[in-house]
Amino acid sequence: MPKRRIEIMDTTLRDGEQTSTVSFSASEKLTIAKLLLEELKVDRIEIASARVSEGEFQAVKDITDWAAENGYLEQVEVLTFVDNGVSLQWMEEAGAKVQNLLTKGSLNHLTHQLKKTPNQHFSEVKEVVDLASEKGIVTNVYLEDWSNGMRNSKAYVFEFLEFLKSQNIARIMLPDTLGVLTPQESFNFIKEIKDKYPDLHFDFHAHNDYDLGVSNAMESLKAGADGLHLTVNGMGERAGNAPMSSTIAVINDFMPDIKMGVNEKVLYTVSKLVENFSGVMIPANKPIVGANVFTQTAGIHADGDNKKNLYFSDLMPERFGRTRQYALGKASGKANIQKNLQQLGLQLNDEDLKKVTQRIIELGDKKQVVTKEDLPYIISDVLDRTYEEKVTVNSYVLTHSKGLKPSTTVSITIEGETFEANSQGDGQFDAFMNATRNVFKKKKIVLPQLIDYAVRIPPGSNSDALCETIITWKNESKEFKTRGLDSDQTVSAIKATEKMLNIIIN
Structure with a gap:
C-alpha cells in the first residue's frame, strides 16, 4: 500500500510571532523563511497577517521577492480577513499569491463577535474568494474556533463546509483555536468531516494549552487530515502551537503509512536560530531540541551504552544533527567519564580515572555542572602531583x-x-x-x-x-x-x- 503524502505548513513567522514579547525583524523573517523552505523543506510557510504594520509589509515584500526569484512563491502564505478586499490589496502590493482567509468556524464566534447570520457571513466570504480568483490569488480558508464549533454547533460547521465545497478554494484549515480538544475528539471530528468530504483538502492546526498538541496532530493524521500546521519550538499564543520537532519525530517513528518532505536533520539548527532571534529560550528538557534530551547523567546508563547500547532508542541524536552527551556530576561513574574521554581522544589508567571521578563527584555535590571541555583541566589539576604533600x-x-x-x-x-x-x-x-x-x-x-x-x-x-x-x-x-x-x-x-x-x- 503506497504511503499517504501530507503537507507540513510552518506558521512560526505568523502564529508563532504571537508569542508574548516576540517580534521578528524583516531580515530575521527572511532568514528564517529561507531556512524553512530551503533546508528544513517544509511544504508551505505562513509569514504574516495582512494590514498589521509597515514593518510587516516590508518583511513580506522581502520574502516574496526572494521566493519569486527562487521558485517558492506559491509556498508563501499570508493571513487575511473578510474585509471587502482590503487585505487582498495589501497582499497584491506585497507580492504575495496565497491568502489564508480567516472566517468563523463556530456559531458562537459568528453570533457574538460578528453579530451576523450564517448566510450573511457566507456571502461576504464568497465575495472575497471571488475577488481573489480575479486577482490570481489562491485561497485557503481558516475556520476559526472550529473545535468549539464541532462541539457546540456542528450543524453550522457542516453548513459552512457544504458552502465552501462549491467555492474556488485550495484548502480548508481546521484550527483548535483555544487548544481544548482531546486526542479522541481530534480523531472523531476530522474523521467525520473526511468521511463526508473525502476529496477536499483539510489541514489541522493544533494549539498546546493542555500539552496535547502533538497527540492531537497525530490523531488528526490517523483520521485522514491532509496537512498539519506547526511552529518551531512550539511558539505561539498562550501555551503555543504543536511543536515542529516532536511532531515530525512522532510521524517518522510511529506512522509508517505517512510520508512528508521535512528534513529532520535540520530541526535542531532551525530551532536554535529561532531561539536566538526570538529571545525565547528552549527548555533544557524539551524533546528533540532541548539541551539535556540526549544527555545521559546516571553512570549506569553510560555503562549500558558501552555494553550493546542498552539505553539507546530510535531517537538517536544524529538524526537531528546532534550528538549524545554524558553528563559529568555527582551521579557520574567511571563509564560517563570514559565516554567523555573517548570523545576527547584521551585515556587514563584505572587509578587516575578513579581520582578524576572522585573530583567530579565533589564538584557535583556543590551543585556544579561539569562539561566535557572542563575535563582536561580537571585531569591536569588532579594528576599534577609531582611532589610529596608536606x-x-x-x-x-x-x-x-x-x-x-x-x-x-x-x-x-x-x-x-x-x-x-x-x-x-x-x-x-x-x-x-x-x-x-x-x-x-x-x-x-x-x-x-x-x-x-x-x-x-x-x-x-x-x-x-x-x-x-x-x-x-x-x-x-x-x-x-x-x-x-x-x-x-x-x-x-x-x-x-x-x-x-x-x-x-x-
Whole structure:
C-alpha cells in the first residue's frame, strides 16, 4: 500500500510571532523563511497577517521577492480577513499569491463577535474568494474556533463546509483555536468531516494549552487530515502551537503509512536560530531540541551504552544533527567519564580515572555542572602531583566588609606541625597571602614573589563549574607556575598557592 503524502505548513513567522514579547525583524523573517523552505523543506510557510504594520509589509515584500526569484512563491502564505478586499490589496502590493482567509468556524464566534447570520457571513466570504480568483490569488480558508464549533454547533460547521465545497478554494484549515480538544475528539471530528468530504483538502492546526498538541496532530493524521500546521519550538499564543520537532519525530517513528518532505536533520539548527532571534529560550528538557534530551547523567546508563547500547532508542541524536552527551556530576561513574574521554581522544589508567571521578563527584555535590571541555583541566589539576604533600592548608576564614580592609585567618600544617595566623590585605587573596607569609616566617622560610596571576574558565565550557587560576612565582633561582581549579575564584587561587607551598618545602 503506497504511503499517504501530507503537507507540513510552518506558521512560526505568523502564529508563532504571537508569542508574548516576540517580534521578528524583516531580515530575521527572511532568514528564517529561507531556512524553512530551503533546508528544513517544509511544504508551505505562513509569514504574516495582512494590514498589521509597515514593518510587516516590508518583511513580506522581502520574502516574496526572494521566493519569486527562487521558485517558492506559491509556498508563501499570508493571513487575511473578510474585509471587502482590503487585505487582498495589501497582499497584491506585497507580492504575495496565497491568502489564508480567516472566517468563523463556530456559531458562537459568528453570533457574538460578528453579530451576523450564517448566510450573511457566507456571502461576504464568497465575495472575497471571488475577488481573489480575479486577482490570481489562491485561497485557503481558516475556520476559526472550529473545535468549539464541532462541539457546540456542528450543524453550522457542516453548513459552512457544504458552502465552501462549491467555492474556488485550495484548502480548508481546521484550527483548535483555544487548544481544548482531546486526542479522541481530534480523531472523531476530522474523521467525520473526511468521511463526508473525502476529496477536499483539510489541514489541522493544533494549539498546546493542555500539552496535547502533538497527540492531537497525530490523531488528526490517523483520521485522514491532509496537512498539519506547526511552529518551531512550539511558539505561539498562550501555551503555543504543536511543536515542529516532536511532531515530525512522532510521524517518522510511529506512522509508517505517512510520508512528508521535512528534513529532520535540520530541526535542531532551525530551532536554535529561532531561539536566538526570538529571545525565547528552549527548555533544557524539551524533546528533540532541548539541551539535556540526549544527555545521559546516571553512570549506569553510560555503562549500558558501552555494553550493546542498552539505553539507546530510535531517537538517536544524529538524526537531528546532534550528538549524545554524558553528563559529568555527582551521579557520574567511571563509564560517563570514559565516554567523555573517548570523545576527547584521551585515556587514563584505572587509578587516575578513579581520582578524576572522585573530583567530579565533589564538584557535583556543590551543585556544579561539569562539561566535557572542563575535563582536561580537571585531569591536569588532579594528576599534577609531582611532589610529596608536606603542606596542607587546613582551613581559612576570608572576610570582606564595607569600610574595612579584607582580612584572613588561616590554619596551615607544615610537615606535621600546625600553625595559625591572621592578616589584612588589599583584597581577600592578598590578605590570605600575608597570613600565609606570617606562618612561614615562623619556619624561617621566605615565600617566592607572585609576579603574574591569571584567571579563566576552560575554553569551550558553557558551565559555571570551574575557574582555573594560574599563578607565576619567582624565587632566587627560577620562575615557576602552579594552577588551582575550583568553582570559586579565590579558592582556586588558594589551591594554586598550596601547590606552590609544597613545591618550595620539597
